[in-house]
Amino acid sequence: MDQSCSMIYPPPANTSVDELPPLVVHPSERPCTTPLRFCPRNEANEPVQINGLWYYPNFLSAQEQSELLAEIHSHPWQKLIARRQQFYGEVYYHTTHKHKDLQPEKQDEKKESDCPISLDLQSILPFLKKKSLPFFGDAGFPSQVLINEYTERLGIASHFEDVEAFGPIILTISLVNPIYMTLKKPTTRNNACEKYHDIQKVLLEPGSLLVMQDDARYDYRHGISKYRWIRLSTFDQEDMCRDDTYHRVSVTIRHVLPTRRKVQATQDESSEWKQQYRY
Numbered sequence: 001m002d003q004s005c006s007m008i009y010p011p012p013a014n015t016s017v018d019e020l021p022p023l024v025v026h027p028s029e030r031p032c033t034t035p036l037r038f039c040p041r042n043e044a045n046e047p048v049q050i051n052g053l054w055y056y057p058n059f060l061s062a063q064e065q066s067e068l069l070a071e072i073h074s075h076p077w078q079k080l081i082a083r084r085q086q087f088y089g090e091v092y093y094h095t096t097h098k099h100k101d102l103q104p105e106k107q108d109e110k111k112e113s114d115c116p117i118s119l120d121l122q123s124i125l126p127f128l129k130k131k132s133l134p135f136f137g138d139a140g141f142p143s144q145v146l147i148n149e150y151t152e153r154l155g156i157a158s159h160f161e162d163v164e165a166f167g168p169i170i171l172t173i174s175l176v177n178p179i180y181m182t183l184k185k186p187t188t189r190n191n192a193c194e195k196y197h198d199i200q201k202v203l204l205e206p207g208s209l210l211v212m213q214d215d216a217r218y219d220y221r222h223g224i225s226k227y228r229w230i231r232l233s234t235f236d237q238e239d240m241c242r243d244d245t246y247h248r249v250s251v252t253i254r255h256v257l258p259t260r261r262k263v264q265a266t267q268d269e270s271s272e273w274k275q276q277y278r279y
Contacts, residue, residue, distance in 0.1 A: 040202035040210065043180065045234040048200045050183065052214025055202070059209035064127055065175055072147055072249065075119055080270075083154055086147035089121035090256045093146070094162045096191065100268040103261045121145065132253050135169055135211065139255060142167070146252040150179070150224070153242045158184055158223035159191050161212075167255030170212045174204040175249040178230055178240065181210070183220045191221065203235070 039047035040055035060068065077084040080101055085093070093102040107118065124145055133141050148156075161170055183200045186193035198220075204210055212222070230240040240246070 040204075041235075042201050042203070043231050043234060048183075048202050050198075050200065050216045050220060052212060053183070053202075053216035053220075054211040056209040056211070057205060058207050059131065059173065060127075060175075060207045062207070064125075065207050068125060068128060068251070069175055069249065071123070071125055075123075076117060077149065078117060083151075084149040086119060087117070088119045088124055088145040088147070090143045091118045092144065092165065092256045092260055094165045094261065097269040098261065098263045098267050099270040100263045100265050101270070103263040105262045105264050128251075132171055135171060136167075136255070139167065142253050142255045144252075144254055144256045146254075148250045148252070150246075150248040150250070152244055152246055153226040153228060155224035155226045157191070158182065158221040160189070160221050161217065161254075162260075163218070165257060165260040167257060168213055168217060169254070170217060171253040172204070172210045172212070173251040173253070174208050174210075175206055175251065177246060177248045178203060178205050178232065179224060179248055180204070180227075180230060181222055181224055183216070183222050185220050189219070203232075 036056065038055045038057065039049050040053060042048050072086065075086055077086060079085070080099070081093070081095075087093075090107055091102070091104060093099075095102060121141075121143070128145075129141055136142060180201045181204055183198075183202065184196050185198040187195045187197060202210070212220075228242055230242065232239050
């Protein structure tokens with residue numbers, strides 16, 4: 001086995017991209033039974049090196065992807081923002097404005113009919129837990145699995161994962177169709193800054209896992225723009241149009257922290273107008 005197939009799984013915290021052996025060929029050309037860690041790749045099919053950003057192509061097999069999608073679609077969807085969502089475990093979604101239903105004061109309080117439903121975290125398929133758990137070590141399996149559905153050109157504004165709401169490691173599994181995620185390192189650490197030290201665009205393929213920790217987690221914003229075409233020609237694939245048939249599902253696995261925002265009904269701002277940079 002060559003050097004790439006012996007990479008550590010999962011990557012240890014604070015591992016520099018300089019410690020990675022060179023990527024000889026694209027990972028899709030190198031099947032291996034053990035999940036392999038790579039730098040994600042941009043539209044030119046070149047590796048993107050950001051400390052703490054790791055990419056696992058084919059993290060889920062085709063059969064596992066089908067089983068996971070079937071499980072997801074067997075449960076009800078909720079729509080309190082522009083896209084449909086499901087919450088397994090703790091209900092929490094961070095927004096710039098205060099939202100009593102997405103940031104409830106208590107998890108065990110009686111929900112109104114329009115509040116998000118907390119689906120049983122134990123219903124997550126065993127293979128998903130088994131494959132994800134090693135990334136979190138002694139912290140154990142996270143308290144939340146969040147499902148987001150993206151259709152047509154629906155995206156998500158560039159944002160930081162809130163440091164008081166979520167743990168140091170964020171996992172994202174992509175299903176159904178590919179997408180490019182844009183990562184930006186602003187000169188000032190907030191969601192409104194439009195001056196950047198670095199901007200990178202990385203491809204997320206169906207069945208892949210993206211890991212964000214360290215610099216990728218804390219110094220870079222990430223988002224998905226509303227571009228129409230997904231350029232795949234450099235990957236020897238046909239470009240894909242995000243038309244009315246386009247569909248993608250993301251699975252985000254993370255720890256929700258006790259320091260997260262807790263909104264009382266009298267503090268709710270969900271009906272207020274949101275600025276463009278808000279999400």
